[in-house]
Amino acid sequence: MEQLIPIVNKLQDVFGAIGQSPIDLPQIVTIGSQSSGKSSVLENVVGKGFLPRGTGIVTRRPLVLQLYNTSNHSIPTSPNAISSSLRNEWGEFLHLPGEKFYSFDEIRDEIVRETDRSTGRNKGISNKSINLKIYSPRVLNLTLVDLPGITKVSVGDQPADIEDQIREMCLHYISNPNAIILAVTAGNTDLANSDALKMARSVDPEGNRTIGVLTKLDLMDPGTDASDMLNNRIIPLRRGYVGVINRGQRDISQRKSIKEGLRKEMEFFKSHPAYRSLQHRCGTTTLAKMLNSILMHHIRDCLPEIKNRITGMMADIQQELDALGTPTGDISRATLGGSLLGLLSKFAASFGNAVDGKGSSADGVEMNELYGGARISYIFNEIFGRSLMMIDPFDGLTDEDIRTAICNANGPRPSLFVPEISFDLLVRRQISRLEQPGLQCIDLVYDELQRMSSQCEPTELQRFPDLRDRMCDTVSNLLRRCVSPTQMMISNLIKVELAYINTSHPDFIGGSRAVAQLMERMSREEGVESSPNPPAAPNKSGDSDGPSTPAADHSEGDYADSHHRGGERDEKGGLMSFIFGGKKDNRRRSSIGGMGSPSNMVKLPQVPDTMRNNEMPTDRERIETEIIKSLIESYFNIVRKNFLDMVPKTIMYFLVNHSKDSIQNELVSELYKENEIADLLRETDDVAQRRRTCAEMRGLLGRALEIVNEVRDFNTFK
Numbered sequence: 001m002e003q004l005i006p007i008v009n010k011l012q013d014v015f016g017a018i019g020q021s022p023i024d025l026p027q028i029v030t031i032g033s034q035s036s037g038k039s040s041v042l043e044n045v046v047g048k049g050f051l052p053r054g055t056g057i058v059t060r061r062p063l064v065l066q067l068y069n070t071s072n073h074s075i076p077t078s079p080n081a082i083s084s085s086l087r088n089e090w091g092e093f094l095h096l097p098g099e100k101f102y103s104f105d106e107i108r109d110e111i112v113r114e115t116d117r118s119t120g121r122n123k124g125i126s127n128k129s130i131n132l133k134i135y136s137p138r139v140l141n142l143t144l145v146d147l148p149g150i151t152k153v154s155v156g157d158q159p160a161d162i163e164d165q166i167r168e169m170c171l172h173y174i175s176n177p178n179a180i181i182l183a184v185t186a187g188n189t190d191l192a193n194s195d196a197l198k199m200a201r202s203v204d205p206e207g208n209r210t211i212g213v214l215t216k217l218d219l220m221d222p223g224t225d226a227s228d229m230l231n232n233r234i235i236p237l238r239r240g241y242v243g244v245i246n247r248g249q250r251d252i253s254q255r256k257s258i259k260e261g262l263r264k265e266m267e268f269f270k271s272h273p274a275y276r277s278l279q280h281r282c283g284t285t286t287l288a289k290m291l292n293s294i295l296m297h298h299i300r301d302c303l304p305e306i307k308n309r310i311t312g313m314m315a316d317i318q319q320e321l322d323a324l325g326t327p328t329g330d331i332s333r334a335t336l337g338g339s340l341l342g343l344l345s346k347f348a349a350s351f352g353n354a355v356d357g358k359g360s361s362a363d364g365v366e367m368n369e370l371y372g373g374a375r376i377s378y379i380f381n382e383i384f385g386r387s388l389m390m391i392d393p394f395d396g397l398t399d400e401d402i403r404t405a406i407c408n409a410n411g412p413r414p415s416l417f418v419p420e421i422s423f424d425l426l427v428r429r430q431i432s433r434l435e436q437p438g439l440q441c442i443d444l445v446y447d448e449l450q451r452m453s454s455q456c457e458p459t460e461l462q463r464f465p466d467l468r469d470r471m472c473d474t475v476s477n478l479l480r481r482c483v484s485p486t487q488m489m490i491s492n493l494i495k496v497e498l499a500y501i502n503t504s505h506p507d508f509i510g511g512s513r514a515v516a517q518l519m520e521r522m523s524r525e526e527g528v529e530s531s532p533n534p535p536a537a538p539n540k541s542g543d544s545d546g547p548s549t550p551a552a553d554h555s556e557g558d559y560a561d562s563h564h565r566g567g568e569r570d571e572k573g574g575l576m577s578f579i580f581g582g583k584k585d586n587r588r589r590s591s592i593g594g595m596g597s598p599s600n601m602v603k604l605p606q607v608p609d610t611m612r613n614n615e616m617p618t619d620r621e622r623i624e625t626e627i628i629k630s631l632i633e634s635y636f637n638i639v640r641k642n643f644l645d646m647v648p649k650t651i652m653y654f655l656v657n658h659s660k661d662s663i664q665n666e667l668v669s670e671l672y673k674e675n676e677i678a679d680l681l682r683e684t685d686d687v688a689q690r691r692r693t694c695a696e697m698r699g700l701l702g703r704a705l706e707i708v709n710e711v712r713d714f715n716t717f718k
């Protein structure tokens with residue numbers, strides 16, 4: 001194992017430095033029959049005697065042993081860890097946090113105590129693991145698992161199904177594909193009946209991660225030996241078998257060291273006639289080498305992926321270093337001027353491209369969502385356009401308001417015709433309502449341009465916060481300056497509309513056609529209801545379902561036709577004579593008549609401060625209201641259509657195109673000033689620091705690649 005320690009340490013160091021997770025080495029798990037020597041094998045592999053051993057069932061809970069190498073890199077210890085150079089090896093139990101065990105005898109005692117704590121003293125078992133961490137400069141970062149021995153007959157407090165319970169426990173650990181299975185069988189027992197081998201085969205049928213370990217070869221009957229087994233002849237395993245001799249119970253009682261045990265083991269195999277020719281299959285050192293080799297192959301299998309990660313990181317760092325460029329302090333004034341111009345042009349160009357839809361955003365959003373000019377188009381069509389079409393031509397205008405406006409336009413005497421002045425007044429009021437959405441649309445596009453400008457910042461700009469701030473200010477000022485004329489133009493669009501209500505617009509319904517339509521509708525309704533009465537007031541928005549475009553309602557042909565037809569209807573009288581005096585308004589008359597005969601002295605009521613029509617509208621008033629409404633709707637639709645067309649054009653001309661076309665000149669005239677260039681292109685300390693960190697990181701990654709290559713070419717058996 002010792003050979004691997006420096007290599008793995010080097011890799012771990014490099015990974016620690018570059019912030020990557022270390023290689024996940026396989027766990028080594030021992031399984032085997034009771035007293036076959038599992039704990040002894042593990043101890044020898046680790047090189048430390050700290051596991052309880054003895055006859056009968058000793059390991060009664062899984063022991064998960066995590067080894068941490070403490071040689072020269074960060075140690076995962078508790079906060080009050082003492083890193084004494086004298087006491088540089090210690091153990092810590094999960095169930096005793098913060099307590100350090102510097103003596104391995106004490107560790108062994110604590111394992112016994114903790115086993116008894118949950119299983120009792122009478123040979124009970126438990127699948128609750130004991131977790132022990134060993135910190136040492138002489139170990140690999142490995143996890144080893146010692147499991148209770150497989151037994152068939154329950155004794156003491158053991159449950160009747162002890163065999164099944166232990167089997168389940170073992171299967172849990174050896175099923176992990178990252179586990180190397182040490183299937184321990186005592187040499188002096190029958191290999192064909194080895195529980196360990198049977199169990200290992202059930203989870204690793206190919207034998208890729210199983211090593212057969214034969215213990216107690218020193219206890220075999222004289223004249224017998226394990227050469228057939230070691231030669232892989234009895235139950236063949238892909239990785240074969242290793243024969244070992246652990247310290248016997250007497251050696252342990254006499255406190256013989258592991259080192260002494262290993263020496264005795266070597267002597268035994270060298271002097272034994274059957275094993276002399278099987279040295280490559282004998283001894284704890286051979287087992288350690290096999291483990292080494294497996295670990296090394298595992299590490300090598302991980303290397304291509306690690307290498308990929310490192311080269312990927314290197315490319316990123318190089319890219320960042322390129323973006324950070326040369327320190328500006330080292331650059332001549334003339335070159336600095338060129339760099340500044342370059343940055344300004346790059347920004348202006350990418351802003352222009354973003355507006356025109358030619359560029360791509362720095363953060364690559366163009367595949368997932370709309371970007372740049374496309375967002376402006378969305379604002380025009382989806383936000384402004386849709387909202388405008390949603391406006392009801394009679395928004396904020398009730399039939400009652402219209403009636404009052406008609407009365408007011410009439411003045412002291414009722415008019416003979418539908419008073420035009422009330423249409424003029426009301427339609428202006430409705431047209432004014434369009435201004436606000438137009439102005440809001442400017443704000444939306446303004447925000448969008450601001451957003452685009454921040455997305456267009458070249459990455460190099462991050463180095464120069466002063467320049468970045470000044471560029472932001474310049475762009476913001478430019479955009480702000482463009483906003484006022486745009487607002488003024490949008491307001492003017494409304495003013496222009498209000499300046500002249502063009503009732504001879506070809507799309508306008510006109511008075512005659514409005515009347516004609518109403519007549520048509522009334523006669524239709526009369527026909528249906530066979531009612532002699534004039535129709536009740538239709539709903540607020542006339543008889544259309546909602547706002548509709550004038551073009552859809554009345555084509556030019558319709559218009560001419562309607563004039564004609566309207567004229568015909570006029571001559572026929574009917575409704576027109578009803579409106580303009582042909583028919584008597586009975587209700588009004590009776591109401592006036594109700595004011596009493598001159599013979600009675602009537603006291604007039606007081607004149608109220610605020611006067612409104614409080615009677616129900618007369619039929620004539622209802623009809624007048626309907627006519628005014630269809631005039632308003634028709635004219636409003638004409639203006640809305642104009643506005644829908646003109647607002648985007650105005651915003652594009654005064655705000656978007658103007659800022660796009662003048663951004664480069666603006667930036668240069670504001671920021672390219674001989675005496676300010678050096679200040680603008682001064683890097684902040686953290687940029688310099690970042691460049692240093694990147695350079696260091698690049699060095700580290702280079703070193704990591706070297707190490708990875710070294711490990712790849714390393715020969716474990718040299």
Ligand SMILES: Nc1nc2c(ncn2[C@@H]2O[C@H](COP(=O)(O)OP(=O)(O)OP(=O)(O)O)[C@@H](O)[C@H]2O)c(=O)[nH]1
Nearest residue numbers: 034035036037038039040058059149216246248249
């Ligand atoms: N002579 C000799 N004794 C051994 C050998 N291996 C183990 N022993 C002894 O066998 C007994 C059992 O050894 P352990 O290592 O505790 O066996 P285990 O498989 O861990 O035992 P459980 O955990 O109780 O199943 C101990 O007394 C060891 O000293 C060996 O190779 N030769």
